[in-house]
Amino acid sequence: MPKVTAIIQAGMGASRLPGKVIMDIAIFNVGSGGGTSLNQLLGLIQKVTGKTPRVNYTPGRPVDVPINVLDITRIRNEWLWSPSTSLEAGFTKTWQRINSEEAI
Numbered sequence: 001m002p003k004v005t006a007i008i009q010a011g012m013g014a015s016r017l018p019g020k021v022i023m024d025i026a027i028f029n030v031g032s033g034g035g036t037s038l039n040q041l042l043g044l045i046q047k048v049t050g051k052t053p054r055v056n057y058t059p060g061r062p063v064d065v066p067i068n069v070l071d072i073t074r075i076r077n078e079w080l081w082s083p084s085t086s087l088e089a090g091f092t093k094t095w096q097r098i099n100s101e102e103a104i
Contacts (some may be wrong), residue, residue, distance in 0.1 A: 029070035032083050048092050 036044075042053050060066065077082050085093075 016069060026074070026078075028075040028079065029072050030075060030081075031070045031072055032087055033076075035067065035069035044088055044091060048088070048095050050070045 033075060043053070045053050072083075
């Protein structure tokens with residue numbers, strides 16, 4: 001899965017930093033550094049899989065956050081990590097793996 005790969009790569013990068021203490025409690029966001037709307041994600045699903053997702057749009061709830069983009073500045077600065085795989089490339093690789101003979 002793309003996010004799992006990104007998290008592993010970020011952690012591996014952190015483990016190679018000499019003299020850095022990474023055991024202090026801190027939050028590190030792992031992501032692309034940019035936002036993706038649900039409609040963009042649906043378009044990507046259609047593009048990669050060739051299937052049109054069924055969508056049922058409903059009104060937002062008061063507890064829903066209309067926009068949420070995680071800031072990856074801390075992980076870039078402190079762990080010297082940055083994303084190396086685009087959302088599309090990661091999703092494509094995941095889809096190919098799901099459809100391969102090696103998939104469980």
